[in-house]
Amino acid sequence: xxxxxxxxxxxxxxxxxxxxxxxxxxxxxxxxxxxxxxxxxxxxxxxxxxxxxxxxxxxxxxxxxxxxxxxxxxxxxxxxxxxxxxxxxxxxxxxxxxxxxxxxxxxxxxxxxxxxxxxxxxxxxxxxxxxxxxxxxxxxxxxxxxxxxxxxxxxxxxxxxxxxxxxxxxxxxxxxxxxxxxxxxxxxxxxxxxxxxxxxxxxxxxxxxxxxxxxxxxxxxxxxxxxxxxxxxxxxxxxxxxxxxxxxxxxxxxxxxxxxxxxxxxxxxxxxxxxxxxxxxxxxxxxxxxxxxxxxxxxxxxxxxxxxxxxxxxxxxxxxxxxxxxxxxxxxxxxxxxxxxxxxxxxxxxxxxxxxxxxxxxxxxxxxxxxxxxxxxxxxxxxxxxxxxxxxxxxxxxxxxxxxxxxxxxxxxxxxxxxxxxxxxxxxxxxxxxxxxxxxxxxxxxxxxxxxxxxxxxxxxxxxxxxxxxxxxxxxxxxxxxxxxxxxxxxxxxx
Numbered sequence: 410x411x412x413x414x415x416x417x418x419x420x421x422x423x424x425x426x427x428x429x430x431x432x433x434x435x436x437x438x439x440x441x442x443x444x445x446x447x448x449x450x451x452x453x454x455x456x457x458x459x460x461x462x463x464x465x466x467x468x469x470x471x472x473x474x475x476x477x478x479x480x481x482x483x484x485x486x487x488x489x490x491x492x493x494x495x496x497x498x499x500x501x502x503x504x505x506x507x508x509x510x511x512x513x514x515x516x517x518x519x520x521x522x523x524x525x526x527x528x529x530x531x532x533x534x535x536x537x538x539x540x541x542x543x544x545x546x547x548x549x550x551x552x553x554x555x556x557x558x559x560x561x562x563x564x565x566x567x568x569x570x571x572x573x574x575x576x577x578x579x580x581x582x583x584x585x586x587x588x589x590x591x592x593x594x595x596x597x598x599x600x601x602x603x604x605x606x607x608x609x610x611x612x613x614x615x616x617x618x619x620x621x622x623x624x625x626x627x628x629x630x631x632x633x634x635x636x637x638x639x640x641x642x643x644x645x646x647x648x649x650x651x652x653x654x655x656x657x658x659x660x661x662x663x664x665x666x667x668x669x670x671x672x673x674x675x676x677x678x679x680x681x682x683x684x685x686x687x688x689x690x691x692x693x694x695x696x697x698x699x700x701x702x703x704x705x706x707x708x709x710x711x712x713x714x715x716x717x718x719x720x721x722x723x724x725x726x727x728x729x730x731x732x733x734x735x736x737x738x739x740x741x742x743x744x745x746x747x748x749x750x751x752x753x754x755x756x757x758x759x760x761x762x763x764x765x766x767x768x769x770x771x772x773x774x775x776x777x778x779x780x781x782x783x784x785x786x787x788x789x790x791x792x793x794x795x796x797x798x799x800x801x802x803x804x805x806x807x808x809x810x811x812x813x814x815x816x817x818x819x820x821x822x823x824x825x826x827x828x829x830x831x832x833x834x835x836x837x838x839x840x841x842x843x844x845x846x847x848x849x850x851x852x853x854x855x856x857x858x859x860x861x862x863x864x865x866x867x868x869x870x871x872x873x874x875x876x877x878x879x880x881x882x883x884x885x886x887x888x889x890x891x892x893x894x895x896x897x898x899x900x901x902x903x904x
Contacts, residue, residue, distance in 0.1 A: 415471055418458040420480035420509040421518065424591070427616060430609060432484040437474025437506050438527025438537065440584070442571025445469040446864060447548055447871075449565050452588060456513045456521075456565075472566035472586045474506070474526040481509040485529035489603055490596030490663025491713060493697055498603040500596060500663050501531025504539060507592060518620060520592050521565065524585040538574045542855045544583040545867055547674040549854070551587070553846045553874040554671055559649045561671040563588040581859060590670055593617055595714045596663030602717035611721055617667050630732070632721035637736050640711050642669030644740055647707045648747035651700075652755060653845065654680035654783045658690035660698045660706045662713050678848045681890040683776035683783040689848065704748075708740040755787050756819070757794070757837040760826050768815075768822055775812040781805060782890045784845050791837035793820075794830035842877035844884075846870075849891035 424432070445465045453460050460468060470476040477483060485502035492500075505524045513519050524547075525539025544567050554561035566586040573579040593613070601609040618625045618635055628634035646669050650657065657664070658676035666672040676690035685701025693699075698706060715722075715733040723729035752769040753761070776786055782805070789802040799816055806812045823833070854866040873887050880888070 414479045415463075415467065415476045416479040417460055417463070417471060418456065418478065418480075418511045420478065420482070420511055422480075422482040422509045423518065423616075423620070424486070424507065424510065424520075425482040425484055427612065428609065430487070430606070431613070432486045432507075433501075433530040434483065435485045435506060435529045436477065436483050437523055437584075439475045440473045440568075440570035440572055440582070443469035443473035443475060443584075444569040444571065445472070445566065446545075446569055446583070446858075447564070447567040447867075448472075449552070449563070452563055452565050454514075456511055456519060456588065458511065468566065469568050472523070473568040473570060473584050474523050478508060483508050485531055486592060486597070487531065487600050488594050488596035488663055489600040490594070490661050491599075491710070492661045492663070493693070496599075496603075499531070499600070500533075501600075502529055502592075503532040503535050504529070504537040505587075517590065520587075520589045522587045522589065522592060524587055525570075525582065526584055536574060538570075538572070538582050539585060540574050540576045540580040541569065541583040541859050542580065543675065544585040545855050545858055546851060547585055547587070549851060549867070549871055549874065550674045550677060550846050551671070552871070553877065554655070556875055557653055557842060557845075557877055559653065559655070559671060560646055560669055562666075589666065589672065590668035591617075591620060591666070592672070593667045594663050594672075595665045595667070595710050595717075596661075597667070598714055598717035599662060607720055610717060614718065614721060621668055630722055632718045633723075633732055633736065636711075636715055636718055636722070636733065637739070639667055639669070639714065640736060640740050641743055643707050643711060644704075644744040645669070645747045646671065647704050648744055648751050650703060651748060652751040652840075653842065654683075654700070656680055656687055656689055656698070656700045657703065658688075658693060658698055660703065660710065662710045665707070665710045678851075679784075679845045681782050681784070681847065682780040683773060683786070684780070685777070704741075704744050707744075708737060711740060712737045754840045755837065757791065757823065757833045758826065759828070762822065762825065764822070768818060771815050771818070772812075775806065775809060775815055779806050779809050779812065781807075784842060785889065787841035788838065788843050790819075791834045791841060794823075794834040794837075839878055843880050844873050844877045844887050846874055847887070847891065849895040850887060853895075 445468050448468055483506050485506055487501045489498050490500050505522050506526045508521045510518050510520055528537030548564040548567050551561050551564050565588050568584045570582040572582045574582045614632055622635055622638045625631050625634035625638055656678050664673040678689035680687045680700050687700040688696045715737050719729045722732055749766055789805045792801050793799040850870055854870045857863040857866045873884055
């Protein structure tokens, strides 16, 4: 151990054992005065990290990149990607460094990555740094996604660097420590496909199968089995996004993880008034990644993965195309099945009836027409099982005549199932959150931290979001949509 190393856990570093063309070994660039802003002790324990004896100052040194954990093998991964439909043959980790991998207490291999840790060989003239705002945003939202039950990368630490970065003016710099099942993306395969490097595609495929989809190893075509497994996992993930009104904002192929986790929380946000055309990202000028277009984009991205895998799916090109096309075409019915299961749960329905899809869509049409808050609509709908007048729900939707008729249809549908009304309401409230990271509250917390150095609003919001399904007395302000004067219409990537 050198004086710059520090022991925090046992690293395995399987990705670093791949050929050199998969990455560039690179250490983080030191920062001047690291200060620990947030640390996820629960996650650290889950990962089996030995951090209890470390002071906040030592933790800041480790998770700023100033001190490298003993046994770590820092690297920046190579990948390509379609960005807003335009292919870029070389992207890679331009401001992130994979410190290494540890095996958590459940036996799962997990990546530990620093974001904002300085330039790498893939930085493309960027400074490799992050501003404080995007770091705190990702910390809040990735952890909120986790407790909402949506597969997501996790936030381990946020560190203020003591340095400033130029982002439309000078901003305080920060480093985010992110934990993921892995950081392999659709763009990772595209990187080698663009170079016609079939040997590397095969090696990457074998690595992904071994790490994430071992059941595919003994299939007649492991590549096809991998593609099918990734398609199913992404279909489920996308349906989960739709159930909570999440708008990713930048669904480029380099932001789709093969593990099936939500990754990269740049300009993401949560929809308030229901509208499939909802867009927040300042760089999504044509609405490519609007809320309602996310399933189609997920399928498009998976088609790009299929293209990269074609030579491995079948030696006969025509047969490979047919098999891959069939697999990608299956995304839609798989997604819609997950979506309908999710909507039944949100509506408190246990049994499957033929008219359930029409019932769900009719409600969404009504919410769009009345510009009703998506999250509150389902919480208020749950209350109709306790309140025959349905007053909270009807007040929320402005006593819309069509939704009054819909409510009668809903009551009739519920009557076709057994079950206690109070129990049904409780079940609905376990899947329909009362607290989500509403954009105006996130922005207010970030503004206080950036402009005033006040982490109080961030910590309060983080605490509220840790219990998304339990209504907490005294926090009513966190349940509703933004007032017109508070609305945030654009979010920014922060790079």
